[in-house]
Amino acid sequence: MKNRFEKLLITSALLIGGFIVSIPFIWMILSSFKSEREARTMPPTFWPQEFTFEHYINLFQNLNFGTYFTNTLIIVLFAMLGLLFNTMAGYGFAKFQFKGKEAVFIAVLATMMIPAQVSMIPVYLLLNQMGLTNTMSGIILPGLIAAFNIFLIRQFMTTIPNDLIESARIDGAKEFRIFFQIIIPLSKPVLAVQAILTFVGAWNSFLWPLIVANDQALYTLSVGLALLQGQHSSSFALQMAGATVMVIPVLILFIFVQRYIVEGFNTTGIK
Amino acid sequence: MNHKNALTPWLFIGPAVLLLIMFSLLPILVSLLISFTDIDLIGLGNWDMIEFVAFENFIALFQDPLFHRSIFNTLVYVSIGVPLVIVCSLSVALMLNYMSNKLFSFFRVLFYVPSITNIVAIAVVWGFLYNMDVGLFNFILNSLGLQNVPWLEHPFMAKISLIILAVWKGIGINMLIYLAALQSIPRSFYEAADIDGANKLQKLRYITIPSLSYATFFVTVTTLIGWLQFFEEPFVMTGGGPLDGTMSMALFIYERGFQYNEFGYAAAASLILFIFIIVATLIQFTFNKSKEN
Known part of the structure; x- marks a missing residue:
């Protein structure tokens, strides 16, 4: 008896909590299909009286969201190159013995402690010195490497047996062939999680594009959305459409891959 | 046969290490250097115009009421x-750990989703929800017979509103860390407690919570570091207002650096933030050590 009551209690608590947590999403999507006037009426309507796509059309036709979208995709693409560098470094630290390895690895880990606010001013000045401010390279380069990811990948790769690598070497395989044909396939569980999180991180990246890009042609979706909110501060339905464009792709991706993330937390060693 | 080229490991770690030196380690040195200068937009164009000012930036910061305000607000956010x-x-x-079925996996996804959604989009949506006149929250309060709340219009309330939103976003990732930790507690602990006749509350108090101490430590440190850098929420939603009531240290640094182009001054402020973060982390580590002993 007591058990059933408990079950009911916990389920309903989660149900209420879950509903509260999802209110912002529900409201965002519904409002994005309302007319500007309807979005501002009090009392508000729940379901849009007249479904309209005008805000989405407006975003892409007049407000440059197509450009922002492309820029965001470019950043995502290069973030995957960054993931490759992180993976290579993880492998280097996991499976090679070389002089100064400990010191270099500690230096890599130490960079985790540096907050973005500390590096943003000097990085901007450095990029300026290299002539990279207001360029795509300037937006991409500072965020390419993440020490925490190197650490997690390294942790996973230390569990790969050395014999496997040695015997491939004896068979005459080149180092990079070993890396791409043996190490990467074996590291799928950790790399899947990393790829998803890298995608999400790049898709959501805000600070570097905000600082480095002056030109609207280089804006990403998040910077463009912040600009939109500033310029159309009372057009709520339009803002909600912009937010929906940002959120929905990640949401859809996440629904497909969420299992890997949840399981990944058990395999990547945070316990 | 087994001879390995000494260069090989560097080929693997090289790209990452070079980029980290360039964009993480070198910037710290640059930051230290320029915090003792008066570099601004003019100095950036012509290095001859940069002057060494010793500790002037730091002294000015200690006298800057807006910086005091930003420290106070940041401490409110954190605490x-x-x-x-x-x-x-x-x-x-x-x-969520109570049962495992389809419904509970769905809930797990639901609570996690806010933490992967874009912070700007979230801030835009919550800005609408918080709106004084046409926002959903005030409408709900009104229908319950309550007064309008000035969510973003009152300096203290605005801080609370930003905190609510950031908590909503922060639950997901930490919940997953706790779930992983909960699932790694050996079942035998609870079986032993059952034999001793322990009730549910006792099991929670004496088995579950202590077993989670490492997860709690990890969550506390990472959350603390994250909240000390509170930035996007006030940047998008309030711009630091009203009456600087939501100005955080990170936003102060950003505004000084990129709106007023006072790079030296902003770098000095960022170093103070860095010290805050290091101190907070060290306190956590010593606290955790003493607890383990």
Whole structure:
């Protein structure tokens, strides 16, 4: 008896909590299909009286969201190159013995402690010195490497047996062939999680594009959305459409891959 | 045969290490250097115009009322937000851990989703929800017969509103860490407690919570570091207002650096933030050590 009551209690608590947590999403999507006037009426309507796509059309036709979208995709693409560098470094630290390895690895880990606010001013000045401010390279380069990811990948790769690598070497395989044909396939569980999180991180990246890009042609979706909110501060339905464009792709991706993330937390060693 | 080229490991770690030196380690040195200068937009164009000012930036910061304000606000964010995130994510994790079926996996996804959604989009949506006149929250309060709340219009309330939003976003990732930790507690602990006749509350108090101490430590440190850098929420939603009531240290640094182009001054402020972060982390580590002993 007591058990059933408990079950009911916990389920309903989660149900209420879950509903509260999802209110912002529900409201965002519904409002994005309302007319500007309807979005501002009090009392508000729940379901849009007249479904309209005008805000989405407006975003892409007049407000440059197509450009922002492309820029965001470019950043995502290069973030995957960054993931490759992180993976290579993880492998280097996991499976090679070389002089100064400990010191270099500690230096890599130490960079985790540096907050973005500390590096943003000097990085901007450095990029300026290299002539990279207001360029795509300037937006991409500072965020390419993440020490925490190197650490997690390294942790996973230390569990790969050395014999496997040695015997491939004896068979005459080149180092990079070993890396791409043996190490990467074996590291799928950790790399899947990393790829998803890298995608999400790049898709959501805000600070570097905000600082480095002056030109609207280089804006990403998040910077463009912040600009939109500033310029159309009372057009709520339009803002909600912009937010929906940002959120929905990640949401859809996440629904497909969420299992890997949840399981990944058990395999990547945070316990 | 087995001879390995000494260069090989460097080929693998090289790209990452070079980029980290360029964009993480070198910047710290640059930051240290320029915090003792008066570099601004003119100095950036012509290095001859940069002057060494010793500790002037730091002295000015200690006298800058807006900087004081930003430190105070950041401490408010941290001292309310961090405990709230920990309590909320732990309770959600405990409830989710109660059963495993389709419905509960769905809930797990639901609570996680806010933490992967874009912070700007979230801030835009919540700005609408918080709107004084046409926002959903005030409408709900009104229908319950309550007064309008000036969510973003009152300096203290605005801080609370930003905290609510950031807690909502912060639950997901920490909940997952707690769930992983909960699932790694050996079942035999609870079986032994059952034999001793322990009730549910005792099991929670004497087995579950102590077993989670490492997860709690990890969550506390990462959340603390994150909240000390509170930036996007006030940047998008309030711009630091009203009456600088939501100005955080990170936003102060950003505004000084990129709106007023006072790079030297902003770099000095960022180093103070860095010291805050290091001190907070060290306190956590010593606290954790003494608890283990």
